[in-house]
Amino acid sequence: MNRARKGAAAAALLLLTAVALAAPPTGQVVGEVDAKGLTEAVAREKGKVVLVNFWATWCVPCREEFPDLSRLQKNLGPKGFALIGVSTDFAKEAPAVRKFLAEQKPLFANYHKKTGGDDQVFIEAVDKEWGGELPFSVLYDRAGRKSKTFSGKHSYEEYEKEILRLAGK
């Protein structure tokens, strides 16, 4: 009886762990990334169309488009699409980032840009044409090649059109 109970508990634990691993990491920052780490995160999604969105809690247009990004992940995820968020908030704003993500419960992973270093190096590594304005998004095709950049806030439809164009290939 005891053995059966232990077995059931272990199975439940395994199931919970599996669910936790499979579930999208919502409501929290999954880690810090520099330019190299971000490249690796995009590479891990190879085979999918990937949109990387750079945002900050204080950036009003970033906040405005955030729910649409979740909607994109929900609706286009099954078609082979993955969204990666990168917060560029000041280090001291970490509590605001946690609060924002807890409220938004995004359906995609969010990183924090690694603190320290020269932002120019990060900005230029992401895209030479990026001036540093937020929000900013970069779309990669299924092979991990950069396909398009989006400066400023864009609508659900604008992102969807480009994602579907690449996903259909």
Place this chain on the structure above:
Amino acid sequence: MRLARLLMVAAGVLVMAQTALAGPQIGAAAPDFTLTTVDGKSFSLAQEAKSHKAVVVMFIATKCPYSNAYNDRMRDMAAAYAKQGIAFVGINSNKSEPADEVVSHAKQHGFAFPLMKDPDNKIADLYDARHTPEIFVVDPDGKLRYHGRIDENYEDASRVTSPDLKNALDSMLAGKAIAKAETKAFGCTIKRV
């Protein structure tokens, strides 16, 4: 087939080059403009440039945390460089930040330099200014000499290691070439709608 692919690549490169050349380039003529300051005076870039050793055109905002992180630095640099013949001006191109807000923000932060609104973002478009704060330095001949950030550390002025705008201005005053004439930093998108 190969030719078609080559042509497509070439077209892509051309589009990217055109995008990159949207704003004035370092060493080329900075677009001239005339605006009315928030206290009702006329401001002509060409005239100001001719009568100064340089004009520092700053696209700034009232609500952007990145721009606001530099309020004290902008105020202090403007005062310090005014004594050396360099003029600072602030342009607010954000549609969502009206002139009366620009005036009260300037009072609150002790800005003594001219400030102007940029109706319909025309000047921001001329310069391809994308975010705040974003700086353009124009010499007496009307040429763009520096474009980018004030420095690399928005969070802590006491720990700046790359005072890029200061270095550029000091180089101009000393008649030397500017080592880093283009720099980048994060900022708030200029709200054009």
